[in-house]
Amino acid sequence: MYLRRDMLGFVGAALVLPMAGRALATSKRPALRGALDASGAAKSGLQALIDEAARSDTPLYLPAGTYEASNLVLPDNARIIGVPGASRILHQGSVNSAEGARRIELSGIVIEGGGGMSGEDNSGLVQLTGIADVQIDNCEIAEAGKHGLRLERCGGRIERSRISGVAQAGIFAVDSTGLAITGNTVADCGNGGILVHRWEKGQDGTVVTGNRVRRIRADDGGTGQNGNGINVFRAGGVMVANNQISDCAFTAVRANSADNVQITGNQCLRSGETAIYAEFDFQGAVLSANLVDGAANGISIANFNDGGRLATVIGNIVRNLRRDGPYKSEVGFGIGIAAEADTTISGNVIENAPLWAMQLGWGPYLRNLVVTGNVVRKAPVGCAVSVAEGSGTAVITDNVFQEMTEGAVLGFEWEKKVSGDLTQAGSERYPHLTIERNRIS
Numbered sequence: 001m002y003l004r005r006d007m008l009g010f011v012g013a014a015l016v017l018p019m020a021g022r023a024l025a026t027s028k029r030p031a032l033r034g035a036l037d038a039s040g041a042a043k044s045g046l047q048a049l050i051d052e053a054a055r056s057d058t059p060l061y062l063p064a065g066t067y068e069a070s071n072l073v074l075p076d077n078a079r080i081i082g083v084p085g086a087s088r089i090l091h092q093g094s095v096n097s098a099e100g101a102r103r104i105e106l107s108g109i110v111i112e113g114g115g116g117m118s119g120e121d122n123s124g125l126v127q128l129t130g131i132a133d134v135q136i137d138n139c140e141i142a143e144a145g146k147h148g149l150r151l152e153r154c155g156g157r158i159e160r161s162r163i164s165g166v167a168q169a170g171i172f173a174v175d176s177t178g179l180a181i182t183g184n185t186v187a188d189c190g191n192g193g194i195l196v197h198r199w200e201k202g203q204d205g206t207v208v209t210g211n212r213v214r215r216i217r218a219d220d221g222g223t224g225q226n227g228n229g230i231n232v233f234r235a236g237g238v239m240v241a242n243n244q245i246s247d248c249a250f251t252a253v254r255a256n257s258a259d260n261v262q263i264t265g266n267q268c269l270r271s272g273e274t275a276i277y278a279e280f281d282f283q284g285a286v287l288s289a290n291l292v293d294g295a296a297n298g299i300s301i302a303n304f305n306d307g308g309r310l311a312t313v314i315g316n317i318v319r320n321l322r323r324d325g326p327y328k329s330e331v332g333f334g335i336g337i338a339a340e341a342d343t344t345i346s347g348n349v350i351e352n353a354p355l356w357a358m359q360l361g362w363g364p365y366l367r368n369l370v371v372t373g374n375v376v377r378k379a380p381v382g383c384a385v386s387v388a389e390g391s392g393t394a395v396i397t398d399n400v401f402q403e404m405t406e407g408a409v410l411g412f413e414w415e416k417k418v419s420g421d422l423t424q425a426g427s428e429r430y431p432h433l434t435i436e437r438n439r440i441s
Helices: 021-025 038-044 046-055
Strands: 060-062 065-070 079-082 087-092 095-097 103-107 110-113 124-129 133-137 140-142 147-152 156-159 162-164 169-174 179-182 185-189 192-203 207-209 212-216 228-236 239-241 244-248 253-256 261-264 267-269 274-279 283-288 291-295 297-301 309-314 317-321 335-339 341-346 349-351 356-360 367-372 375-386 394-397 400-413 416-421 433-436
Touching: 038 060, 046 060, 046 065, 046 079, 110 124, 140 147, 147 162, 162 169, 169 179, 169 185, 179 192, 185 192, 192 212, 212 228, 228 244, 253 261, 261 274, 274 283, 274 291, 283 297, 291 297, 297 309, 297 317, 309 335, 317 335, 335 341, 356 367, 375 394
Parallel strands: 060 079, 065 087, 079 103, 087 110, 095 124, 103 133, 110 140, 124 147, 133 156, 140 162, 147 169, 156 179, 162 185, 169 192, 179 207, 185 212, 192 228, 207 239, 212 244, 228 253, 239 261, 244 267, 253 274, 261 283, 267 291, 274 297, 283 309, 291 317, 297 335, 309 341, 317 349, 335 356, 341 367, 349 375, 356 375, 367 394, 375 400, 394 433
Antiparallel strands: 400 416
16 A cells, blocks of 8 residues: 565675775774774775675774765675764665675764665665664664665664655665664655555564654655654554654654554654554554644544554543644544544543544444543533444543533534533433543533
8 A cells, every 4th residue: 555565676886986085095093993994995995895894704994084885785794884973975876785684784874865766666775675683873864865774674773873854764664573763863754754564464573762753744645655754554563652753744653554553652743634543454552651732633543444443542642733634634633532443542631622622433433432531621522422323332431521612522423413412411312322420611
């Protein structure tokens, strides 16, 4: 749905033209003990030095300076270490890996794109495939014509790195094998921040923690394929925790067809559409302790019609929502928390939702919702609960509603309001609902 499989081609030896070749060749900066020094790259070529270091099981030290290169290939055991922020590679094309390598390590280097990206839709400025242990630490990747860092069938860690100014996604990981994406900054990307995808639905286990993601656009348009800060697609067992995500055109954290996903402790500011999504064909989602401030919608557990079910939404703060969104919606925007099936919504605080604070079900797509112990302030409707034919059980108890202009709990058939406030009139008319001990002020 979101991906098109690409065919990766591998290139030959690189051409290297250090922009400061004379200065590099005469640099008196000492190399790391036991490392091969790349000061002589002007004579021997950076590709040859990378190959030599890998064959001799030696790190390649890249002194401060600027290098021009094209189509570098990283062989098994390539380890390149630079001066953070000062060892710059201006690169044409993709920095590719030799497929199936056991370990590749990049540390303290800057890689900037100079155009000339391959024609493949899913290529990356740095593209690693089939690597058992990727270690990328304290690097910078910028100005990529497609993705910044693209990994397929890789494990390892991407940490403390900065990725910005890329045309597609900052980090795009497909079919990962125990990957950790931790403590990075991803900013100013054309269509996505951090993407964790699989070609087919299955267990993935990637951990995405402590990252800062901001200013993610949706240059290629759509209704959710693009413009997401962190997007999990078909990947099961993924943890998205303690990230700061702001100013995304669509969603801060979007989990699509992702089983057993945990979305916890994230700060989601100024999302253009729904701040946090668990949607389509998923089973099992934990959404807890997230803070949403400024979005079109807050949190959505959606698409029971496509098998989306089984979630907890606990201890979140959702506030300051808007009525406007990036496309036309049947209901409109301005909904705090929405859920449809087999979900508990408890201990949340929702404030300033301009349409409905909570949407419980949609037409007949309502089953086994428990809504208890929430604080709801300043909304036209506290709970818009489905009373359409075929809708299932909902329990709405022990919530606090303050400043509801139309009512605390109202029955809806699809988008049409069909009842008065059920906290006052009682729910005898709708036996599938239990509405008790709610406080209204």
